Amino acid sequence: MRYSQQIKPISYLKSNAAEVMLKLKESGSPMIITQNGEAKAVIQDIASYEETQETLALLKILALGQQQVEAGQLTPVEDVVQRLKNRGKKD
Structure with a gap:
């Protein structure tokens, strides 16, 4: 995406707001x-x-x-699976 083609002065936005909105929707690219x-x-x-x-x-x-x-805050996968199984039994 080339931002250099998407740079417009505020006066352009003011006088072409509807067109700008349409271009934004069509292209999905931001405008500066x-x-x-x-x-x-x-x-x-x-x-x-x-x-x-x-x-x-x-x-x-x-x-x-x-x-x-990185902090070592891990839970063994077996514990997670067991917790999920137990949760399913309560519902």
Whole structure:
């Protein structure tokens, strides 16, 4: 993805909002909005935003798991399986 083609001034956003929304939805790529020549905001369609948030959540879970492994906070798989089996019997 080339961000250089996705950089627009805020005046472009103001005068072409409907077109920008359509492009965001079609491409799934974010757009960088500038003000006075400086990047000030990034906008993206909601589906891409939700996907990004889900990805970040999964990465946080993986990082937490890695920290637990490094700290030696492990549970043998047999214990986990037994706990799951016992949980199924209670329901």
